Amino acid sequence: MFFRMLKGWMPRSLFGRSALIVLVPVSVTLMVVTVVFIQRLYEGVTEQMTLALSHEALLILDRVEAAADPAGALEQALEVAAPLDIEIAAGAPGVETRRGIFDLSGRTVVDVVFREIPGVLAVDLVSRDGWARIVIASSKGPVELIVPRGRLSARNPHQFLVLIGVTAILMSLVALIYLRNQVRPVRRLAFAAEAFGKGRVVPYRPSGAAEVRSAGTAFLDMRDRIERQIEQRTLMLSGVSHDLRTPLTRLQLGLSLIEDSEDVEAMRRDLKDMEAMLEAFLAFARGDALEAPERVDPIALARDLVEQMARNLPVLAGPMAGEGSAMLRPQALRRALENLINNGVRYGKEARLSVEVTSEAIVFVVEDSGAGIPEAQRDEVLRPFSRLDEARNQNRGSGVGLGLTIAADIARQHGGRLELGESRDLGGLRAELIIPR
Ligand SMILES: Nc1ncnc2c1ncn2[C@@H]1O[C@H](COP(=O)(O)OP(=O)(O)OP(=O)(O)O)[C@@H](O)[C@H]1O
Ligand SMILES: [Mg+2]
Structure with missing residues (x-):
């Protein structure tokens, strides 16, 4: 049942089928590589980077906790944060955990941050483009760390995917062009055979792969033999009919010299019939084959x-x-x-x-x-x-x-x-x- 349905969907032409044979493995491989790449490599790298940043955040939080008052806390924290390229602000309310729909690594970032830093209130990957806002509760009130997104996950993973994609498309195109060149001789053979079936002789020269070439040669041999046979039949039949005409004419001439009688009349009629038959026979033999x-x-x-x-x-x-x-x-x-x-x-x-x-x-x-x-x-x-x-x-x-x-x-x-x-x-x-x- 399933296979019959599959058969219905299969392309009918040789080119279509060969193209399918090339394209299906390529696209499946591409899909597997993409999935594995995103899951294993991309998520793994993101997790490690986020982990490193979480440790830095904990370091900064320690400074905040150690400070005597909230005003000094920010200053103290900045001492550590500035060289680490992290901005700090007093916690802004209204920051929520958010990430973009196509942000593949965003989920890993959010998960790891929540797992590693106790007291995280929100991780916002959306509101500032290219930056991540992490809000953490401390004894001095909420603190907001603003980190370049590039420190949390590998940048431009798409480049890699685009590179494989483009390479795959290019190679498939080359394969398709090559395939088409392989299919063309088969199509030409089919065309010549079909034309001959309809009584037309089209010029044909065997070409292409060895198998196609030998089929083409066999077809040419067959076509020649059939043509020769037709020609021989035509020649033989028209030769016989033609040679019979001469004695027939002589007979007619002879009869015309004999005195009229009923028998002679009958003979003349027979001769006329024979002539008509011969005429038809000749026409049949000629066959307009030429x-x-x-x-x-x-x-x-x-x-x-x-x-x-x-x-x-x-x-x-x-x-x-x-x-x-x-x-x-x-x-x-x-x-x-x-x-x-x-x-x-x-x-x-x-x-x-x-x-x-x-x-x-x-x-x-x-x-x-x-x-x-x-x-x-x-x-x-x-x-x-x-x-x-x-x-x-x-x-x-x-x-x-x-x-x-x-x-x-x-x-x-x-x-x-x-x-x-x-x-x-x-x-x-x-x-x-x-x-x-
Ligand atoms: N339209 C028709 N109606 C009835 N019988 C037919 C018809 N056409 C052919 N026939 C029969 O088929 C036979 C063969 O026909 P065919 O045309 O091959 O030969 P023919 O007419 O006898 O001779 P000719 O070679 O001169 O055409 C005829 O003798 C006739 O008996
Ligand atoms: Mg007839």
Whole structure:
């Protein structure tokens, strides 16, 4: 319970935690030193000084007692008091025992004086700044001794405390600066890794302590390997698609020379389908992986796309809320949304695109009024070349089954995801393309 509460209070960042690890021991040590110093040394010294003064006061009192009359008493006492740097006056009434709130040694002074000098009436540490007034009863009436405060307790003990305090603060500052320099490489590594997760490659060079450096090197190796793999996949797929095109064109040419018949017509249609598939395949392979991210206003992009597509398709603009820009790959993003909208138009009557921009994410939503996709099949349609049963797709043109795969791929390139659901407003499919910021 207590530890859980403590956990809630702990700073979350590495720097905050390291700072705590440095500052807590320093402040605890400082506190212990201060308390011990005040109690042991400061009070001890004060007690000894006050004790010495009490003895001098007793000496002066002896003179007062020994005098024959009150007038001579003061004179006699002064003989001893003057060299001791103590002033004497006939007792003034109305002097009370008082000390300042922050007068740490005052209590010790008062205690010792009362303990050592019999007949003390009052010890006033306040009414005369820098002086102590001690009123003592004698047979000649009350006598007041006025002593410089500096003779009762060590002066300026604060200097010592201030010195430790300043040193502690200075050393802590140096430690914090050093700490921050140690934390920076970790933060840079985290930044590079996060950016790569969102599909961005930012310049990064391992630096800092050995462990951070080796983590950074490992990250770079991993990033290179993933990039190489993407590149290889792209090269291989586009190579295959490209090489298939040549014989396909030759076949088409050959067919056009053959006399028309029903069989030839069917073959031509198959060839056309193959070509379309190849086209889609090429687009998928290209993957826009090479497009560099740039600062884009997602709402402007969405409005633009709807306006363009609405010219010859039933495409509507839904609510577009929020504002702000983000680092995105605009061409890839347009292609993903086009695929979703084309699906909506093809499998429903119309498609609607809406956007919501928050501080955490950009969410593009494409909805349609079609039959939707049953929950059990939502994973399946995301796989390449998967199409739902032909009966559903009758007379809806020939798709390849790559549209959703490409859209999901592009979402992943941005560190996001594609989620399929059911549209509450339109009744058909609701495709959400979510990109974290
Ligand atoms: N909005 C939708 N409503 C209902 N079914 C859909 C919807 N979008 C996709 N589907 C189903 O999911 C399948 C896969 O869609 P996907 O976009 O990946 O491929 P496609 O549309 O068949 O071909 P293309 O590669 O030309 O886009 C479709 O064949 C269709 O059966
Ligand atoms: Mg499609």
